[in-house]
Amino acid sequence: AQSVSQHNHHVILSEAASLELGCNYSYGGTVNLFWYVQYPGQHLQLLLKYFSGDPLVKGIKGFEAEFIKSKFSFNLRKPSVQWSDTAEYFCAVNAWNQGGKLIFGQGTELSVKP
Amino acid sequence: ETGVTQTPRHLVMGMTNKKSLKCEQHLGHNAMYWYKQSAKKPLELMFVYNFKEQTENNSVPSRFSPECPNSSHLFLHLHTLQPEDSALYLCASSQEGSGNEQFFGPGTRLTVL
Numbered sequence: 001a002q003s004v005s006q007h008n009h010h011v012i013l014s015e016a017a018s019l020e021l022g023c024n025y026s027y028g029g030t031v032n033l034f035w036y037v038q039y040p041g042q043h044l045q046l047l048l049k050y051f052s053g054d055p056l057v058k059g060i061k062g063f064e065a066e067f068i069k070s071k072f073s074f075n076l077r078k079p080s081v082q083w084s085d086t087a088e089y090f091c092a093v094n095a096w097n098q099g100g101k102l103i104f105g106q107g108t109e110l111s112v113k114p
Numbered sequence: 115e116t117g118v119t120q121t122p123r124h125l126v127m128g129m130t131n132k133k134s135l136k137c138e139q140h141l142g143h144n145a146m147y148w149y150k151q152s153a154k155k156p157l158e159l160m161f162v163y164n165f166k167e168q169t170e171n172n173s174v175p176s177r178f179s180p181e182c183p184n185s186s187h188l189f190l191h192l193h194t195l196q197p198e199d200s201a202l203y204l205c206a207s208s209q210e211g212s213g214n215e216q217f218f219g220p221g222t223r224l225t226v227l
Contacts, residue, residue: 028181032213044204044218051213090157095210100145101170104157
């Protein structure tokens with residue numbers, strides 16, 4: 001069965017620090033990969049996604065993620081975080097042959113101190 | 115109104131009650147989803163509907179009964195729930211097929227006493 005693992009449950013950073021959140025998945029076939037974010041009191045929303053092509057994907061608000069197929073990883077990065085990035089971040093995987101079915105990781109809570 | 119809406123936003127029910135959660139999407143999508151979000155656990159996909167037909171039931175107990183009368187509306191009927199069913203229930207919609215972004219509603223916070 002497919003699974004997604006996010007290694008960091010809670011990350012605390014100061015403003016301007018660099019961020020990297022880990023995401024690994026288990027599935028041997030072709031995948032689509034997503035990062036969603038949930039700001040306090042708001043809906044889950046898409047940060048960025050990878051389908052094919054350039055493995056370095058840029059999303060909204062200065063976030064990017066790199067797909068490394070050999071490592072089954074899709075880590076999220078931001079060079080300099082802001083207080084407004086405080087949120088919960090979810091990695092998700094969609095196998096190409098399973099329609100819209102998304103498998104989510106357990107989420108990483110990011111707290112940014114001003 | 116735009117996006118994905120869910121009602122009610124909060125629901126408290128006893129184990130013998132029957133209640134329903136409602137989801138409506140205004141995005142012209144043809145696929146809709148129910149997820150369960152519990153503390154410290156991954157979002158769990160419960161049901162998938164494509165073009166009003168159920169295409170996924172992720173081993174969900176029969177006390178949860180989905181209904182999709184058309185592509186814009188999705189219901190989750192609840193009956194004789196257990197306290198461990200207390201969670202945030204999220205609805206999402208997308209275009210049918212793999213790789214399409216899912217748009218989420220705000221969720222219904224359910225507490226079962």
